[in-house]
Amino acid sequence: MFKVHAIAPHRLPSLLKAMPKAELHIHIEGSLEPELIFALAKRNGLSLPYANVEALRGAYAFSNLQSFLDVYYAGASVLLHEQDFYDMAMAYFEKAAADHVVRAELFFDPQTHTARGVGMGVVIEGLHRACLDAQTQWGISADLILCFLRHLSEADAIATLEEALPWRDQFIGVGLDSSELGHPPEKFARVFDRARGLGLHVVAHAGEEGPPAYIWSALDTLKVERIDHGVQAIHDAPLMKRLADTQMPLTVCPLSNLKLCVFTQLSDHNLGQMLEAGLCVTINSDDPAYFGGYLNDNYLQTFAALHLGGQHAYKLAANSIQASFATEEKKHAWMHELKQCFQGFSEQD
Template sequence: MKSFIEKMPKAELHLHIEGTLEPDMMLALAKKNEVSLSYKNNDEVKSAYQFKDLQSFLDLYYQGMQVLQSQEDFYQLTWAYLERCAQQNIIYCEIFFDPQAHMARGILFETVLDGIEQATLQAKEQLGVEAKIIFSILRHLTESEAEALLDIAIQHKSRLIGMGLDSTEKGNPPEKFKNVFKRAGEAGFYRVAHAGEEGDASYVSGALTLLGVDRIDHGNNAMQDSALLHELKDREVALTLCPLSNFRLQVVSDHKSHPLKQMFDMGLKVTINSD
């Protein structure tokens, strides 16, 4: 079975490119860009990957991305991920990136996008892996900041497949971004949102009804609402589940308690992703 799964063609629809930064690359880029990290070697970086919740992961996630500063850095990061895709016979992927986290450090949206896109174009030609790019709004920031980001993204519409919403759900419900998602839809962007990983079922229903999303990223807590589950099934809304990530971030206590199997048995459109 393992061999069969390894060889079968696959797609990954839920992947944050900054989160693919491996310890070796993190340390090498820190040295190149003269960024001071609290980790001195691979073992120290790996030991930091013991999380108690999503926020503790995000703290490390944002610290690690400080080493990403140039177009070449983002190219190297993305190319390394796409090479791993080819090794696992992942032939299609959709890549999230968090431009606001980089722009806050003085890095241009275009610098990040240029590096990621350079790798995706090369991967299609040399590896046979097709990759699309989704820019994500950080939901802990303001709606006006999200609107400003959308203004920039619209200038690069032909290079981006859609707009996402990520970062911590707590205190940042879908309705906060209703207007920006409406504008994104009018601009022709595919719309997706993280919902129901930390937030309850109302975050999932809100993403559907208020944001008009085409897909739910995570969506675990839809299990709290039977009417919502029927709606997801009837509308054939895809859910990009991330069971291993959920376990590592203690969203679920063990693999058996993850709702993937139940959702599949209910006939929901579920996909398995790394996050």
């Protein structure tokens, strides 16, 4: 058991920035900054319903998940060519490198693009090429997770998965995102069965706005390996015990939860409670261009709001590494790096 020595409060922000960490809940389309949206629109000869970057950013006042999705899909409309997807992902990876992200598992939504006539290969090949270049340029280990839009039918999801199979070697798993309320996980039981049969990892959004019952369903019907969000589990004691006993990872996104009004203020967030209950919680940025911060922003603001300390920092970073779908060899190396980072900060205090 690695012992975390006390970290002086004034040193904590530097530690949070420096420690190696994994990001397991990042929608790559949600990393599209307004500046890049306008640049891609110009490159592709498209007009936007916003006068300028400031007007677009001003539309980022969301009352719930759906109000965000409306703007999110409008932003994604500028993505037409393989180079667009590549440029978007590389812009994210540059920020991830600055945040000392050693592992990133990128969600992408092919249905958002194929519905506009963009080819599946255009999407996957652009993103995959960026993953390869992120490894070369910044040493970031990265893979793709194909997500189904839950407001669409399961038949559409099945067709999407089958359409993506020629690129099976370029993505490692499937997920479930978009509008949660009214679209329980069991709606997608067959497509998740198919994905597991193909040897793909499976994850799903559950318990963000939806009830704890959606988390149970994601676990028992979809048989997921991670729960994305999961903050509503706090209202179900048997579920909390199960999550703690099984160490099922939860990819929590604090600034997203704040921006989408899941919590009124960041100090109300239950991440600290879930950590204290022994859950395998991780911190992630979700849709950072829209929600006001990338990974380190989420760490820094959450730690300040919840008065978390060095022990929490180590646990969250370790959880993120261990909950990733990277090889055990890579996880071992990153855990060694994490411990060295903490030892270095302890020696300075």
